[in-house]
Amino acid sequence: MGAEAEEYDLYDVLNLQQDASGDDVRAAFRDLSRLYHPDKQRANATSAGGGAGLDEARVAGAENAFMRVHRAYRVLGDDVLRSFYDRYGLSGVRLAENLSDDEAEGLEGVAGQLCLPEDRLKDLEGRVRSLMRRRQELRTQRLLALSGTFTLAAVAAPGVHGAHLRRRYNLQYCATSHSVQIAVCEKLKLTVGCASHVQGANGVGAAKLMLAAASQISPLTTVRAGLNVTGTSPEIDLSVVRALNENCTVQQKVSCSGDGMSMSFAVFPWLSKTMRGNLSATLGEDPNLQLGLLKRSTASGHSARAFLNLQTGGGEMGAQIKYKATRDFALKLQPSLSHNGWVVQVTCTKVVADDCLTKLHWILRLRRRNAQVRLTLARAGLRFSMPIELWPDMAGPLPPADYAVVLAIWALPPLFLRLGWLLFRGVRHFFRSKGAAAPSDGGAADGFDAGGASAGAARAGEGDGEVDADATAAAEAQEQRRLIEREAARCRSREEGARGLEILRARYGEAAAAASAAAGAPLQAASAAGAVDVTDCLMAKVRQSRLYISDAPKSTLLGFYNPSRGGSAPV
Numbered sequence: 001m002g003a004e005a006e007e008y009d010l011y012d013v014l015n016l017q018q019d020a021s022g023d024d025v026r027a028a029f030r031d032l033s034r035l036y037h038p039d040k041q042r043a044n045a046t047s048a049g050g051g052a053g054l055d056e057a058r059v060a061g062a063e064n065a066f067m068r069v070h071r072a073y074r075v076l077g078d079d080v081l082r083s084f085y086d087r088y089g090l091s092g093v094r095l096a097e098n099l100s101d102d103e104a105e106g107l108e109g110v111a112g113q114l115c116l117p118e119d120r121l122k123d124l125e126g127r128v129r130s131l132m133r134r135r136q137e138l139r140t141q142r143l144l145a146l147s148g149t150f151t152l153a154a155v156a157a158p159g160v161h162g163a164h165l166r167r168r169y170n171l172q173y174c175a176t177s178h179s180v181q182i183a184v185c186e187k188l189k190l191t192v193g194c195a196s197h198v199q200g201a202n203g204v205g206a207a208k209l210m211l212a213a214a215s216q217i218s219p220l221t222t223v224r225a226g227l228n229v230t231g232t233s234p235e236i237d238l239s240v241v242r243a244l245n246e247n248c249t250v251q252q253k254v255s256c257s258g259d260g261m262s263m264s265f266a267v268f269p270w271l272s273k274t275m276r277g278n279l280s281a282t283l284g285e286d287p288n289l290q291l292g293l294l295k296r297s298t299a300s301g302h303s304a305r306a307f308l309n310l311q312t313g314g315g316e317m318g319a320q321i322k323y324k325a326t327r328d329f330a331l332k333l334q335p336s337l338s339h340n341g342w343v344v345q346v347t348c349t350k351v352v353a354d355d356c357l358t359k360l361h362w363i364l365r366l367r368r369r370n371a372q373v374r375l376t377l378a379r380a381g382l383r384f385s386m387p388i389e390l391w392p393d394m395a396g397p398l399p400p401a402d403y404a405v406v407l408a409i410w411a412l413p414p415l416f417l418r419l420g421w422l423l424f425r426g427v428r429h430f431f432r433s434k435g436a437a438a439p440s441d442g443g444a445a446d447g448f449d450a451g452g453a454s455a456g457a458a459r460a461g462e463g464d465g466e467v468d469a470d471a472t473a474a475a476e477a478q479e480q481r482r483l484i485e486r487e488a489a490r491c492r493s494r495e496e497g498a499r500g501l502e503i504l505r506a507r508y509g510e511a512a513a514a515a516s517a518a519a520g521a522p523l524q525a526a527s528a529a530g531a532v533d534v535t536d537c538l539m540a541k542v543r544q545s546r547l548y549i550s551d552a553p554k555s556t557l558l559g560f561y562n563p564s565r566g567g568s569a570p571v
Contacts, residue, residue: 009550010072010085012557015541017548018086022077029073035487036065061479065558092128134357137380145181145191147381153200155389169388171200179210187216206230220244233258246270251280260285287312300324314339328356341368348414352421360417364410369393371406375413481536481559488536500545503538507531508560534560 011018014028034040040062075081075093085093140146153172179193191212198205212226220243228235239253247270255262262284270276271293278292288311296303301324309316318336325331328351336343348362361376371391377384390406391398398406495502509531537559541547554560 008068008090008553008557010076010090011548012541012550013068013072014076015543015548016076020076022079025073025076029069029077032069033066033073036062036069036483038063038066061476062483064476065480065483068558088128137357141380143183145179145189145381147180147193148178149176149383149385151175151385151387153387153389155392156395172389173200174198177208189214255284262286301330318343327351343367346410350414350417360414362410362414364406366398366403366406369395369397371398371402373406373410477532477559481532481534484536484540484559488539491539491542495542495545498545501542501547503535503542503547506533506535506538508534508554532560 011020014020014025014032016024016028020028075085081093152174154169155172156169175195175197177193177195179191182190182192184190191210191214193210193212195208195210196205197207207230209229210226211228212224214222214224216222222241224239224241226237235255235257237253237255239251241249241251243249249268251264251266251268253264253266255264262282264280264282266278266280268276268278274297275293275295277294278290280290282288288309290307290309292305292307294303294305301322303320303322305320307316307318316336316338318334320332320334322330322332330349332347332349334345334347336345343365344367345363345365347364350360350362352358352360358377358379361374361378363374363376365372365374369391370389370393372387372389374385374387376386390409391402492502494500534557537557538547538549541549549557
């Protein structure tokens with residue numbers, strides 16, 4: 001169990017009280033860093049001539065302890081982070097560390113100006129609160145797999161050739177869909193959804209019921225089944241997804257509907273670290289062959305994709321290039337060519353909220369006889385879309401002179417939004433800089449508490465590797481107790497000379513095992529029964545004949561480990 005995987009008290013790590021001064025923090029860090037530094041442990045292991053396995057275990061335990069000491073010094077040595085830690089604990093600090101680089105830049109001041117520690121703490125609290133809301137919303141969305149779309153489409157009324165962009169626009173159709181996922185058990189999930197489509201001209205519509213189930217029958221194999229019912233025509237599909245290895249996944253799918261049956265087979269191999277391919281073949285009512293490549297940059301967020309689709313009576317080939325100019329803005333170009341003609345689609349994506357969950361997509365789709373713009377507002381799994389057909393197919397080819405009008409209709413709204421956002425940021429920074437000189441109360445922000453921070457930083461995925469994690473934690477705790485022996489001996493000698501506090505025996509574990517160890521049972525028997533010897537761990541914390549331990553779980557202290565097997569509370 002690593003140093004980042006659990007909650008522990010930073011004051012306990014440095015053997016300090018909460019009222020310790022900055023000099024005390026620096027002095028404690030110097031002493032403990034010399035004791036736990038991995039390079040020193042490697043040098044000691046080399047001079048002692050121990051075994052390679054023992055040396056690696058000792059160095060690993062030293063690295064874990066040194067990471068805790070360094071983390072404690074980095075937080076407690078900074079006045080703002082220390083105040084933040086005192087209020088919200090280690091979970092709140094971890095949330096603050098998860099802020100992106102652009103968000104962290106705002107913590108140093110506004111427009112390059114210096115700011116007071118109270119203002120920096122208040123700004124940090126606000127940003128962490130926003131991150132907490134984002135995590136809670138994402139956690140709910142992933143737990144229930146909430147998904148919903150609402151589409152409201154409009155089309156230009158037919159008229160004189162060349163005048164369509166200046167005529168009335170009528171409602172074409174309205175479509176909605178939503179679904180929710182239910183976790184029946186750990187390996188079985190059900191999805192229930194529905195969709196509706198209503199024509200705007202005559203009010204005629206259709207409804208659709210969607211049912212799906214997914215079950216993980218093995219660590220590498222997942223089975224999915226789906227049922228779609230539209231009127232009296234059901235459609236059933238069954239697919240099996242299996243990971244052959246970490247670089248290749250295959251999918252087999254069978255579909256059955258009123259029009260016939262089809263079967264497909266797809267392979268998704270990783271060709272390199274950043275390039276993935278896909279090859280799929282379908283036999284049945286609509287046979288086709290698809291080939292695709294996806295190249296993605298891990299550093300900048302840029303990506304490129306190419307695909308080829310061959311089917312009876314025609315085919316399609318195209319590409320997609322994504323350029324991510326900034327953290328909150330991306331441009332995507334998608335040209336394609338098929339037997340129906342050429343298509344060019346340009347998409348602008350803008351993040352419109354600080355939590356990065358709300359995105360605005362402004363899409364332009366051009367064909368030889370059609371022009372369409374689409375505005376989409378998406379947040380998590382919910383999406384509102386409004387396509388507007390500026391030039392319908394029935395009007396004939398789009399005149400070259402009207403291309404400029406179409407481009408203006410597509411480009412001007414995002415430009416106005418950008419200018420409005422820059423104006424809003426400028427006004428906000430102006431008032432923030434004006435208020436920076438005013439004293440702030442430095443109090444805790446409303447609606448933010450340590451419980452929320454703990455909930456926001458909770459981790460999932462425990463269960464399958466619990467036994468291995470326990471064994472790793474026990475080995476690390478044992479190596480940490482070996483490292484503490486020398487410091488404990490030094491503290492014991494100092495306290496003996498001063499006739500101060502000397503800890504003779506201490507055991508940690510199940511109550512019965514600890515009691516038998518206190519009664520004089522052998523240490524090996526007590527350890528097997530569920531108790532560990534922590535005498536040196538506590539002796540190393542004695543300072544000036546006093547022992548300070550916080551109310552944090554004792555299993556988080558260096559050298560401690562909870563060996564309880566039956567789930568009883570250790571003492």
